[in-house]
Amino acid sequence: ELKVEQNPLFLSMQEGKNYTIYCNYSTTSDRLYWYRQDPGKSLESLFVLLSNGAVKQEGRLMASLDTKARLSTLHITAAVHDLSATYFCAVDMDSNYQLIWGAGTKLIIKP
């Protein structure tokens, strides 16, 4: 059974600091996704990582994938308050919709 584990599940940090969220999964997978969810809102796609060693960056967020270690990281650089949200990673086996989701990391960035 494919399992996806995120850690930490909760993170409170100060603006300007750097931090990393980790996503481990238990079996081989073709694709890994990172999503952002604001309270009471939908999920916004951040990154799709397709291959070993893939690295994608958007603003202060950078995601990477190591398929051999079955690990993806989401790195936040010089955090700002607007990045406060819950971040999910999700992994698929054969299809884009049968995603297995992590429990989410709730990120609070204090001014």
Next chain:
Amino acid sequence: NAGVMQNPRHLVRRRGQEARLRCSPMKGHSHVYWYRQLPEEGLKFMVYLQKENIIDESGMPKERFSAEFPKEGPSILRIQQVVRGDSAAYFCASSPNYNSPLHFGNGTRLTVT
């Protein structure tokens, strides 16, 4: 181009009532997916539909839950005789074809009292 539209945003039902959740996919999208999210958890896949057809309902409970996506109109997720455990956020997503990235709606938050 409007995104995926779900309504209602919030729905309160008493135990035993029926809940009907609607989802209008993005224009040009004929593939619709329903997910359930419990508090503090990620999404769980329920059902995948393409116009008038159920493609995959492996994540849907066998009883009380049904979904449709008619030729005209929105996709409907129907929950009969709701119980407290059905309280959750239900998200709909759509895509233009199989294996394309999903676009999510804002969800319907169902509360069963």
